[in-house]
Amino acid sequence: MAIKIIEQQQQPSVGLSRVAVSDTHGEDSPYFAGWKAYDQDPYDELTNPSGVIQMGLAENQVSFDLLEKYLEEHPEATNNGSSTAASGFRENALFQDYHGLQSFRKAMASFMEQIRGGRAKFSPDRIVITAGATAANELLTFILADPGDALLIPTPYYPGFDRDLRWRTGVNIVPVHCDSSNNFEITRQALESAYKEAESKNMRVRGVLITNPSNPLGATIKRAILEQVLEFATSKNIHLVSDEIYSGSAFSSGEFVSIAEILEARNYKDSERVHIVYSLSKDLGLPGFRVGTIYSYNDKVVTTARRMSSFTLISSQTQQLLASMLSDRKFTEMYIRTNRERLRQRYQMIVDGLKNAGIQCLEGNAGLFCWMNMSPILEKPNREQELALWELILHEVKLNISPGSSCHCSEPGWFRVCFANMSEKTLEVALTRIHHFMERRRVR
Amino acid sequence: MLSRKATCKSHGEDSSYFLGWQEYEKNPHDPVRNPSGIIQLGLAENQLSFDLLESWIAKNQEPIGFMKKGGSIFRELALFQDYRGLPAFKKELSEYMAAIRQDKVRFDPNNIVLTAGSTSANEALMFCLAEAGEAFLVPTPYYPGFDRDLKWRTGVEIVPIQSSSVNNFRIIPSALEEAYQHAQKLHLKVKGLFITNPSNPLGTTLSSHELDHLINFAIDKNIHIVSDEIYSGTVFDSPRFISIMEALKKKNLENTTIWSRVHIVSSLSKDFGLPGFRIGMIYSNSETLIAAATKMSSFGLVSSQSQFLLSRILGDKKFTRKYIMENRKRLKSRRKMLVSGLQKYGIRCLENNAGLFCWIDMRCLLSSYTFEAEMELWRRIIFKYGLNISPGSSFHCPEPGWFRICFSNMSEETLDLAVRRIKALVDSSAPNAC
Numbered sequence: 083m084a085i086k087i088i089e090q091q092q093q094p095s096v097g098l099s100r101v102a103v104s105d106t107h108g109e110d111s112p113y114f115a116g117w118k119a120y121d122q123d124p125y126d127e128l129t130n131p132s133g134v135i136q137m138g139l140a141e142n143q144v145s146f147d148l149l150e151k152y153l154e155e156h157p158e159a160t161n162n163g164s165s166t167a168a169s170g171f172r173e174n175a176l177f178q179d180y181h182g183l184q185s186f187r188k189a190m191a192s193f194m195e196q197i198r199g200g201r202a203k204f205s206p207d208r209i210v211i212t213a214g215a216t217a218a219n220e221l222l223t224f225i226l227a228d229p230g231d232a233l234l235i236p237t238p239y240y241p242g243f244d245r246d247l248r249w250r251t252g253v254n255i256v257p258v259h260c261d262s263s264n265n266f267e268i269t270r271q272a273l274e275s276a277y278k279e280a281e282s283k284n285m286r287v288r289g290v291l292i293t294n295p296s297n298p299l300g301a302t303i304k305r306a307i308l309e310q311v312l313e314f315a316t317s318k319n320i321h322l323v324s325d326e327i328y329s330g331s332a333f334s335s336g337e338f339v340s341i342a343e344i345l346e347a348r349n350y351k352d353s354e355r356v357h358i359v360y361s362l363s364k365d366l367g368l369p370g371f372r373v374g375t376i377y378s379y380n381d382k383v384v385t386t387a388r389r390m391s392s393f394t395l396i397s398s399q400t401q402q403l404l405a406s407m408l409s410d411r412k413f414t415e416m417y418i419r420t421n422r423e424r425l426r427q428r429y430q431m432i433v434d435g436l437k438n439a440g441i442q443c444l445e446g447n448a449g450l451f452c453w454m455n456m457s458p459i460l461e462k463p464n465r466e467q468e469l470a471l472w473e474l475i476l477h478e479v480k481l482n483i484s485p486g487s488s489c490h491c492s493e494p495g496w497f498r499v500c501f502a503n504m505s506e507k508t509l510e511v512a513l514t515r516i517h518h519f520m521e522r523r524r525v526r
Numbered sequence: 527m528l529s530r531k532a533t534c535k536s537h538g539e540d541s542s543y544f545l546g547w548q549e550y551e552k553n554p555h556d557p558v559r560n561p562s563g564i565i566q567l568g569l570a571e572n573q574l575s576f577d578l579l580e581s582w583i584a585k586n587q588e589p590i591g592f593m594k595k596g597g598s599i600f601r602e603l604a605l606f607q608d609y610r611g612l613p614a615f616k617k618e619l620s621e622y623m624a625a626i627r628q629d630k631v632r633f634d635p636n637n638i639v640l641t642a643g644s645t646s647a648n649e650a651l652m653f654c655l656a657e658a659g660e661a662f663l664v665p666t667p668y669y670p671g672f673d674r675d676l677k678w679r680t681g682v683e684i685v686p687i688q689s690s691s692v693n694n695f696r697i698i699p700s701a702l703e704e705a706y707q708h709a710q711k712l713h714l715k716v717k718g719l720f721i722t723n724p725s726n727p728l729g730t731t732l733s734s735h736e737l738d739h740l741i742n743f744a745i746d747k748n749i750h751i752v753s754d755e756i757y758s759g760t761v762f763d764s765p766r767f768i769s770i771m772e773a774l775k776k777k778n779l780e781n782t783t784i785w786s787r788v789h790i791v792s793s794l795s796k797d798f799g800l801p802g803f804r805i806g807m808i809y810s811n812s813e814t815l816i817a818a819a820t821k822m823s824s825f826g827l828v829s830s831q832s833q834f835l836l837s838r839i840l841g842d843k844k845f846t847r848k849y850i851m852e853n854r855k856r857l858k859s860r861r862k863m864l865v866s867g868l869q870k871y872g873i874r875c876l877e878n879n880a881g882l883f884c885w886i887d888m889r890c891l892l893s894s895y896t897f898e899a900e901m902e903l904w905r906r907i908i909f910k911y912g913l914n915i916s917p918g919s920s921f922h923c924p925e926p927g928w929f930r931i932c933f934s935n936m937s938e939e940t941l942d943l944a945v946r947r948i949k950a951l952v953d954s955s956a957p958n959a960c
Contacts, residue, residue, distance in 0.1 A: 097655075097717070097748075097749075097750070097787070098654055098655060098814060098815060098818060099653065099654055099655055099656055099657050100657060101653050101654065101657075101818075102653070102654040102655070102814070102815070102818035102819075103814075103818070141605060143601075143605070146600075146601050146604070149600070149604070150598060150600055150601070153591070153592065153600065157591060160590050160591050160592070161590065166584065168580040168581070168583045168584040171576070171579065171580055171583060172573070172576040172579075172580065172799075174802060175576070175579075175799060175800045175801075175802050175803060176571060176573070176799065176801060176802055177802040178643075178795075178801040178802045178804070213642045213804070213825075213826050213827055213829075214607075214827065216824050216825060217825045217826060220825050224529065224531055224532075224679055225528055225529055225531070225532040226528060226529060226532075227529055228529045228530050228531075229658075231529075245821075245824075246824075246825075249822075250653055250679070250822070250825075288529075319527075321527075354527075355527075363607075367604060367605070368604045369604070369605060369607040370603050370604050370605055370606040370607045370829070370830035370831070371603075371604065371829050371830060371831055372607075372642070372827050372828070372829050372830075382528060382532070383528065383532070386528070386532045386537070389537040389539060389674075390537075390678075390679070392643075392645050392674075392675075393642070393645055393646045393649055393675075393679075393825070393826055394642050394646060394825060394826040395642055395643065395804050396804070396829065397642075397802065397803045397804050397805075397828070397829035397831065397832040398802030398803060398804075399802070399803055399829065399831055399832050399835065400829040400831050400832065403831065
């Protein structure tokens with residue numbers, strides 16, 4: 083009797099799985115700690131002008147007016163294509179087919195083509211729908227790798243990958259180290275080195291995952307490098323996942339080269355190892371609608387991903403709305419062009435502002451953020467000093483920016499600073515604060 | 527080149543449940559264009575009350591157009607990706623859940639985790655409650671989708687709890703114990719019970735005795751209970767629905783260990799007929815579970831556009847009350863139509879008070895009392911009589927000869943035609959067989 087009682091006391095009160103209690107969800111990292119500080123003291127131009135300005139959130143708020151105008155002028159977009167809201171409602175509400183609405187897939191394929199300036203074709207039948215790119219990346223990992231296997235990912239990379247690719251899948255990430263000596267470009271040596279590291283840990287490498295344009299670098303990957311990465315993947319007979327979530331945020335169309343273009347140029351030879359992830363969260367600024375896709379050149383992956391997407395389908399209501407909006411070519415061409423130009427202007431504004439404050443950024447040409455180099459002012463070139471600087475900036479300058487170490491950058495002192503999730507005025511306030519901060523340091 | 531999960535068959539799509547759908551897709555019945563096509567009786571969808579929703583929408587166009595008092599809410603919704611969910615929606619959802627349980631239980635919105643459908647909720651719970659290789663006990667017959675949803679990516683095993691037509695497939699203590707022992711023999715650690723209440727495919731609600739057995743068993747073995755209550759809004763007749771939460775309260779088990787080991791899953795796909803919008807949820811009294819499941823819901827969040835629309839619909843309490851009542855009436859009358867039609871030809875239906883389907887006894891039409899004969903009968907029913915009904919074996923029914931027929935996903939005329947085709951089937955069988 084006594085033994086039984088003791089056993090019961092030793093059991094955790096609820097008895098959850100290892101996955102549930104692990105911290106692989108990653109929410110204890112500084113990336114998320116900064117968000118908490120912002121939540122507690124958020125900047126507001128009128129009500130809290132000395133609050134924390136959120137520069138750690140890669141959201142695109144510069145082009146909402148274009149979407150709002152479209153919806154005003156096209157009420158049928160939300161009315162299932164008719165002039166009254168109720169018509170078409172029932173078919174849409176019943177539609178839970180994991181193939182996704184054909185009209186939606188067609189519109190997505192066309193939109194993806196337009197973003198790439200027509201330099202690559204996309205077939206609607208290869209598009210698999212998922213509730214956001216978060217789901218797409220996890221789903222692909224479940225399909226391409228077994229627990230204990232490894233994916234190679236160039237650093238610095240999006241902190242969310244640590245959770246999205248590893249948490250429930252049991253797959254490991256082995257970093258491919260990149261540094262500022264060559265603008266953080268991926269090299270063959272770095273890939274080989276990462277591959278060997280995985281082998282030495284008895285991990286089977288199943289693929290390379292690149293983000294192009296890169297988060298957090300805010301730069302597109304050059305064609306020659308893409309070809310090299312593809313060649314590496316082919317030589318090791320592994321997969322290549324290209325997360326192109328920021329493809330519509332390249333400041334000029336000509337600068338972004340998609341892996342799709344490279345495959346098309348070689349007539350799709352060896353393409354069954356390539357898979358593209360895309361979402362409307364960044365280019366259209368719609369993270370709340372949960373619109374992600376996997377585009378795979380591998381039939382088996384398409385079929386399996388489709389079946390698995392049952393766990394993460396896009397609301398048919400949302401598919402309908404986007405099918406309507408994105409099949410309007412006049413609108414999408416105007417949107418893509420205008421959005422790019424506005425992002426470019428914002429980028430110029432922040433980079434110039436930082437330059438005036440004496441801070442250099444990596445030369446960027448895409449994304450919703452810049453990659454800022456604060457290493458010259460670090461007390462010592464190490465992670466602790468980087469985090470100390472980060473905390474100083476958070477609590478003294480009242481800016482939440484993302485430290486490079488949370489992105490697994492091997493070089494301390496780099497920070498990701500977002501510029502598209504606020505008004506121009508707020509960005510000016512942020513730049514003024516940085517200016518003053520740097521001045522104070524110089525005076526010291 | 528692909529993972530083991532990608533190459534195995536655990537996606538479950540080779541089951542007869544899905545094969546029937548495939549045949550239907552090749553030759554679907556349409557009253558005008560294809561009157562001799564296959565009638566879909568295998569899809570548990572509620573199409574009976576759309577007119578009520580449509581008229582609500584016609585009178586309330588603003589939420590569809592992202593408008594609320596004060597202007598457009600588009601930007602706010604577009605940016606809203608907080609995995610804790612839209613507060614207004616969770617509040618309305620918690621009140622709706624209480625309403626369909628006659629307010630015998632109250633739900634705290636903070637204990638709700640939103641997921642892209644209950645498919646996503648069920649899988650997430652398995653990830654949170656069990657390791658790969660551990661097991662959940664599931665009463666048979668059960669929804670075929672569980673073989674994929676609970677097992678595929680999680681690596682969790684299902685150990686069936688056997689049942690018998692002798693007592694109308696009710697859950698009995700000895701069956702629970704037998705299943706547990708069976709799991710031990712297979713060296714599987716049992717982490718919990720997974721029940722569906724109201725039951726799919728039986729369409730019955732669990733009695734308070736059954737709920738008592740389940741709760742006592744879970745306390746004794748120190749395991750979880752997951753109660754999939756997705757059909758709770760489709761209870762159209764007595765006895766009334768008793769949620770597992772109500773059963774726990776009645777036994778004064780609040781603030782005991784079992785209180786944090788019971789988790790409810792639900793969705794708006796069945797009672798409201800909105801499977802396309804992917805609105806599911808987990809409800810639990812365990813803070814630790816809610817914390818873990820909330821983070822996990824990042825992999826399957828509900829579109830803020832749909833959260834907003836539903837917060838408005840459910841927030842119209844007058845409409846929701848009317849909808850619940852009218853929907854129940856229509857389901858009851860549809861069931862009656864199917865059951866009395868089948869009874870005329872000697873086909874018996876299990877007495878049921880919920881769900882969108884009936885569990886029918888076709889043993890009299892089997893050539894032999896075997897599952898092979900059941901498959902043979904099923905093929906005849908699809909190919910010769912043009913009816914996609916779901917064979918009991920696809921639900922892991924321990925006895926051959928039982929089938930599930932859905933009754934709320936078609937017009938009255940089509941259901942009537944289906945009943946006439948069953949008459950033809952019975953007529954073609956041995957005289958007085960049924």
